[in-house]
Amino acid sequence: MKRLLSLAFLVLLCTCVSAQKDLTLNLTDASITRSAALQRINDGLPVRIFFQEDQLPTGPIALDLKDATMREALDAILKNTVLDFIDYRDRVYVIGPAITIGTEFDAAYYAAVAERIEEAEPAPETRRGAANDGPAYIGTLESLGTDGMATLKGQITDQNTGETFIGATVQVENSTTATVTDTDGNYELKLRPGSYTLVVSYVGFGANRREVKVNGSGDYNIALGSSATNLQEIVVTETAADANVDRVQAGVQRIDMAQLEKLPTFMGETDVVKALLLNPGVSSIGEGASGFNVRGGEIDQNLLLMDNGALINSSHALGFFSTYNADLIKSVDLYKANIPARFGGRLASVLDVQMRDGNFDHFRVKAGVGPVTGKVMLEGPIVKEKSSFIFGARSSYANWAIQLASVPEVKASSAFFFDGNLRLTQRFGEKSTLILQGYGSQDEFTYNNTFAFDYQTMMGQASWKQIFSDKLYGDLSVVYNDYTSSQSDLRTLTAEQVDNGIRYLTIKPTINYEANEKLSVEAGLDINQYFVNPGERTRASEESLATESSLEEEQGMEASLYASADFEISERFSVSGGFRFTNYRFLGPGTEFQYEDGIPARGRITDSIRFGAGELIEAYNAFQPRVSARFRLTGKASIRAGYSRTAQFLNQIFVSDSPTPSSQYQLSTGYIPPFLSHNFSIGYFLNLEDNNVELGAEVYGRQIDQLWDYRDFAEVIVNPSLETEILIGEGRAYGLELSGKRKVGVLNGLVSYTYSRTERQIPGINNGNYYNSNFDKPHNFVATINWNPNKRNTLTANFTYGTGRPVTAPVGNYRVENGLFVPVYSNRNEVRIPDYHRLDLAYTLGKGYNKTKTFQTSWTVSLYNVYGRKNAFSVFYTQAPDQTNVANRLAVLGTVFPAITFNIETR
Structure with missing residues (x-):
C-alpha cells in the first residue's frame, strides 16, 4: 500500500561503522552549537548521523556528557527543539522534524x-x-x-x-x-x-x-x-509527482486526502463530495441539493462506489453532508465521462472511493466533535500482522443549527442522520486476503410539520483477493444493498406515506495480468440483479382523504463482460483501451400495457400482457468501447484524449427542482429505453517548478443519442403507466475546463473555471427545439488558497461562483370567463434563478510535533458563507393583489455559519 509520506530534511552522512556494542561518549563544552556537537560525535565514534544543518537552531548550548549513551547524547543535543531522531539501524541515526520522523517507512x-x-x-x-x-x-x-x-x-x-x-x-x-x-x-x-x-x-x-x-x-x-x-x-506521495502529465486515463481527478480536513466545510464536517466541487466540471445546484453534477449530467448519472458496492444516495440531511466517512477512506478518484471498462451502468461519471484496512500492528482511536456532528473511529489488529478491523460511526445533532436558518419554515424543521462502517481483513499467507465489510445509515427529515423524508441504506460486501504469481492476480466481490425510503404528507386531510426502494445483488470477478513493464491486461464480469419497489401509497391517518395504491415490484438483470489493456508504446506515447459488453433483461412478474398505434399516451391503453416470474419482458444489448491516450510533448507537457460509450439502464424518477431521497428508481422497459451516450475529451497538461505547479486545459463533448424527459405536468408517483408521462429524444453537452494547482509551499491551492452547456431536444417539448437541461450552468469558478506558515498551521479561503440554474417560470397571465387569472409559462427551462456565490474561511491547528504523546489533538475553525449571501435554491411565484406574478426567492441558508471542530487521536 502506497501512502503519502513527506520528509523535510536533507541528509549528511559521516564516517565509519564499528562492531562494538554499548558505545558511550564524553563531551563537555559550555558553549557549542548543535551542529558542531553532532559533527564531533560523528568524527569521534564509529557511528553515522543523518541531519540537515539548516534545521538545527544556531545558538550555542551547554553540554556535560559523561559516559553517555548515544540516545542520551542525542536527547540532550535536541532538547527544546522541534526535532527528534530514530535509531534507524545499528549505529545509524536519523534526525528530522518530530512531526514526520516517527512515520513508518515503506x-x-x-x-x-x-x-x-x-x-x-x-x-x-x-x-x-x-x-x-x-x-x-x-x-x-x-x-x-x-x-x-x-x-x-x-x-x-x-x-x-x-x-x-x-x-x-x-x-x-x-x-x-x-x-x-x-x-x-x-x-x-x-x-x-x-x-x-x-x-x-x-x-x-x-x-x-x-x-x-x-x-x-x-x-x-x-x-x-x-x-x-x-x-x-x-517527498514520497501515493501518486507520481508528474501524474498530471504522465497519466494515461482521460478525465480523471484524484482527491488529496491529506488536504481534505483543512478545507472550509459546512458545520465542520469533512466532506468528500463537497471537495469534488472544487474540481473543474463538477457542480451542484446549491445548498439543500443531494449529490453532484458532472459535466452537465444529472444526479443519478453518477456511479457512486464504496469499494465495489454502489450507493444509491450520496448524501445525508438532504445534501448538507456526505455519505462517506473521510476517516476510513484510502483513495478517491472521479472519472468524468471517459470511464474505464471495469465500470459501467452510468452515463456521466464514476466516483471510485476505496476504503482502507485497519492497522495490522497497533490499536488506534480517533474522535471528532463539531457543532452538529460527532464521529469516532477505532482500528487495530485482531491477530497481529494477520487480521485487522476498522470501525467508524457518525451521528448528527443538528436541530439547534436549523434554528439559525433565515426561512421560518426551515426553522420549524428537524434533521437527523447516523451511519456506521465496519471492515474486517484477514490475511491467509502472503497471497490471499479476505475482506468483509458492512455499511448502514439512517436519515430522518421533517419540514415545517408539512412533509417528511425517512431513508436508510444497509449494504454488505465480501471480497477475496488472490495473488497467483508475480504477474497474475485477481479478486472476487459479492455485494448486497438494500435502500428504502418514504415520503410523508403530514397535513391532516391529505396525510399519506409513499414508500419505495431498490435492492440489488452484485457479483464481480476480476483478473489482472501484467505481461511486462509496458503491458497490463484486466478482464472480468459485472453481474447486477435489481429488485425495484416503484411505489406504495398508504393513508397516514384515519381522517386522510388520500387514495391508497401500490405497484408491483420490478426486476432486471444487467450482466457485463469487460476487458481492457494499458500499453506503453514508447516513452512518449501510451494507450489505455478496452470494451464493455452489457446484456440487460427486464424480467417478470409484471404487466405490460398495449397502446393504440404502439405509442404510449394517456387514455390510449387497448390491452395488457401478463408475464410470469422470471419471464423475459424486454432485452437490450450495448457494446461500449473505451479508449484513452497520452502523448508526452516534453518531460513537462502532454496531450491526453479519450472516448467512451456509456449506457444506463437504471434511472431516478423526479419532476421537482432536485431529486429527493424518496425519488423512485425506474428500470428500462420496452417503452422506457436506456440512456446511451458518446463521450469525448482532449486536453493539454503542463507541469512547472519541478512538478509543484500543475496546469490543465480540457475540452469535452457528449452526444446523448437516447434519453427521455417528462411531459408538462407529469404524474410520476405510483403511476402504473409511467411510460405515458415520458417523451423520448436526444441531448448534448460540451464545455471547457481550466485548472491550476500549486501543491506545496507557504502559499498553495487551486483555481478552476468551467464553461459548460447541456441541452436536450425532445419532440413534444419546446416545439422540438433544443432547451436547457435542469442542470445547465454555463459558468463555474472555484478558488481555494492555503497559507501554511508551518506544518501545524493552515489558513484556507475558498470562493465559489456559479451561474444560476434554469427553471420554467410564468411570464404573464390571461383572464378566463370566471374572472380567474391563468399564468402563461415560458418555454422549458428558459429562465434562470440568480447566480450563486459564496466565500468560506477555515483555520486548522494541526497535530503537535511531540511523538511521545499518546494522544494528539487538532482543531479546525471555519466560517461557511462568510458574507451571508442568500443564495437561491429555487424561485417560486405567487400572484399579487393586482394579479401580477411575483417571484419569491427560497434561500435555504441565508447567513454565515461558524463552526469549531475538535479532533483527538492516538498514535
Missing part, C-alpha cells in the same frame, strides 16, 4: 532515497564499494523459463555485519526494470539473456554497480559497503 520511501543517492553519488571509479572485478556469470541456457526469460534471485547484505537490507533497490541501469528487497533482504528480477549493469542502492550505502552476464536463471548475492552522501529533500 518500500516507496527507500526507492525515493535510492534515486536521490544515485543523483548525489560521485563517479563509479571513485565510489566506495562499487568496484567490480569483472562480470558475474549467471545460469545456463537450460535454466531459462518457457517464456525465454531468466529469473535472477539473491540477497542484499551489509559486507561488514552480514545484516540483510529491507527495501534496498535493485535496478537495471538505463532501464525501468527494478525491484525492492523484501523483509528478508531477498530480491527477484525477470531478465532476458544478456549483459547488464545492476545498480543496487540503499540509504547510507550509495549506489553500487555490479556487472552480470545472464545466461539463465540463477542466484546472485550482493554485499554492500557503506558510502557517505548528501541527499536532497525526499
Whole structure:
C-alpha cells in the first residue's frame, strides 16, 4: 500500500561503522552549537548521523556528557527543539522534524532515497564499494523459463555485519526494470539473456554497480559497503509527482486526502463530495441539493462506489453532508465521462472511493466533535500482522443549527442522520486476503410539520483477493444493498406515506495480468440483479382523504463482460483501451400495457400482457468501447484524449427542482429505453517548478443519442403507466475546463473555471427545439488558497461562483370567463434563478510535533458563507393583489455559519 509520506530534511552522512556494542561518549563544552556537537560525535565514534544543518537552531548550548549513551547524547543535543531522531539501524541515526520522523517507512520511501543517492553519488571509479572485478556469470541456457526469460534471485547484505537490507533497490541501469528487497533482504528480477549493469542502492550505502552476464536463471548475492552522501529533500506521495502529465486515463481527478480536513466545510464536517466541487466540471445546484453534477449530467448519472458496492444516495440531511466517512477512506478518484471498462451502468461519471484496512500492528482511536456532528473511529489488529478491523460511526445533532436558518419554515424543521462502517481483513499467507465489510445509515427529515423524508441504506460486501504469481492476480466481490425510503404528507386531510426502494445483488470477478513493464491486461464480469419497489401509497391517518395504491415490484438483470489493456508504446506515447459488453433483461412478474398505434399516451391503453416470474419482458444489448491516450510533448507537457460509450439502464424518477431521497428508481422497459451516450475529451497538461505547479486545459463533448424527459405536468408517483408521462429524444453537452494547482509551499491551492452547456431536444417539448437541461450552468469558478506558515498551521479561503440554474417560470397571465387569472409559462427551462456565490474561511491547528504523546489533538475553525449571501435554491411565484406574478426567492441558508471542530487521536 502506497501512502503519502513527506520528509523535510536533507541528509549528511559521516564516517565509519564499528562492531562494538554499548558505545558511550564524553563531551563537555559550555558553549557549542548543535551542529558542531553532532559533527564531533560523528568524527569521534564509529557511528553515522543523518541531519540537515539548516534545521538545527544556531545558538550555542551547554553540554556535560559523561559516559553517555548515544540516545542520551542525542536527547540532550535536541532538547527544546522541534526535532527528534530514530535509531534507524545499528549505529545509524536519523534526525528530522518530530512531526514526520516517527512515520513508518515503506518500500516507496527507500526507492525515493535510492534515486536521490544515485543523483548525489560521485563517479563509479571513485565510489566506495562499487568496484567490480569483472562480470558475474549467471545460469545456463537450460535454466531459462518457457517464456525465454531468466529469473535472477539473491540477497542484499551489509559486507561488514552480514545484516540483510529491507527495501534496498535493485535496478537495471538505463532501464525501468527494478525491484525492492523484501523483509528478508531477498530480491527477484525477470531478465532476458544478456549483459547488464545492476545498480543496487540503499540509504547510507550509495549506489553500487555490479556487472552480470545472464545466461539463465540463477542466484546472485550482493554485499554492500557503506558510502557517505548528501541527499536532497525526499517527498514520497501515493501518486507520481508528474501524474498530471504522465497519466494515461482521460478525465480523471484524484482527491488529496491529506488536504481534505483543512478545507472550509459546512458545520465542520469533512466532506468528500463537497471537495469534488472544487474540481473543474463538477457542480451542484446549491445548498439543500443531494449529490453532484458532472459535466452537465444529472444526479443519478453518477456511479457512486464504496469499494465495489454502489450507493444509491450520496448524501445525508438532504445534501448538507456526505455519505462517506473521510476517516476510513484510502483513495478517491472521479472519472468524468471517459470511464474505464471495469465500470459501467452510468452515463456521466464514476466516483471510485476505496476504503482502507485497519492497522495490522497497533490499536488506534480517533474522535471528532463539531457543532452538529460527532464521529469516532477505532482500528487495530485482531491477530497481529494477520487480521485487522476498522470501525467508524457518525451521528448528527443538528436541530439547534436549523434554528439559525433565515426561512421560518426551515426553522420549524428537524434533521437527523447516523451511519456506521465496519471492515474486517484477514490475511491467509502472503497471497490471499479476505475482506468483509458492512455499511448502514439512517436519515430522518421533517419540514415545517408539512412533509417528511425517512431513508436508510444497509449494504454488505465480501471480497477475496488472490495473488497467483508475480504477474497474475485477481479478486472476487459479492455485494448486497438494500435502500428504502418514504415520503410523508403530514397535513391532516391529505396525510399519506409513499414508500419505495431498490435492492440489488452484485457479483464481480476480476483478473489482472501484467505481461511486462509496458503491458497490463484486466478482464472480468459485472453481474447486477435489481429488485425495484416503484411505489406504495398508504393513508397516514384515519381522517386522510388520500387514495391508497401500490405497484408491483420490478426486476432486471444487467450482466457485463469487460476487458481492457494499458500499453506503453514508447516513452512518449501510451494507450489505455478496452470494451464493455452489457446484456440487460427486464424480467417478470409484471404487466405490460398495449397502446393504440404502439405509442404510449394517456387514455390510449387497448390491452395488457401478463408475464410470469422470471419471464423475459424486454432485452437490450450495448457494446461500449473505451479508449484513452497520452502523448508526452516534453518531460513537462502532454496531450491526453479519450472516448467512451456509456449506457444506463437504471434511472431516478423526479419532476421537482432536485431529486429527493424518496425519488423512485425506474428500470428500462420496452417503452422506457436506456440512456446511451458518446463521450469525448482532449486536453493539454503542463507541469512547472519541478512538478509543484500543475496546469490543465480540457475540452469535452457528449452526444446523448437516447434519453427521455417528462411531459408538462407529469404524474410520476405510483403511476402504473409511467411510460405515458415520458417523451423520448436526444441531448448534448460540451464545455471547457481550466485548472491550476500549486501543491506545496507557504502559499498553495487551486483555481478552476468551467464553461459548460447541456441541452436536450425532445419532440413534444419546446416545439422540438433544443432547451436547457435542469442542470445547465454555463459558468463555474472555484478558488481555494492555503497559507501554511508551518506544518501545524493552515489558513484556507475558498470562493465559489456559479451561474444560476434554469427553471420554467410564468411570464404573464390571461383572464378566463370566471374572472380567474391563468399564468402563461415560458418555454422549458428558459429562465434562470440568480447566480450563486459564496466565500468560506477555515483555520486548522494541526497535530503537535511531540511523538511521545499518546494522544494528539487538532482543531479546525471555519466560517461557511462568510458574507451571508442568500443564495437561491429555487424561485417560486405567487400572484399579487393586482394579479401580477411575483417571484419569491427560497434561500435555504441565508447567513454565515461558524463552526469549531475538535479532533483527538492516538498514535
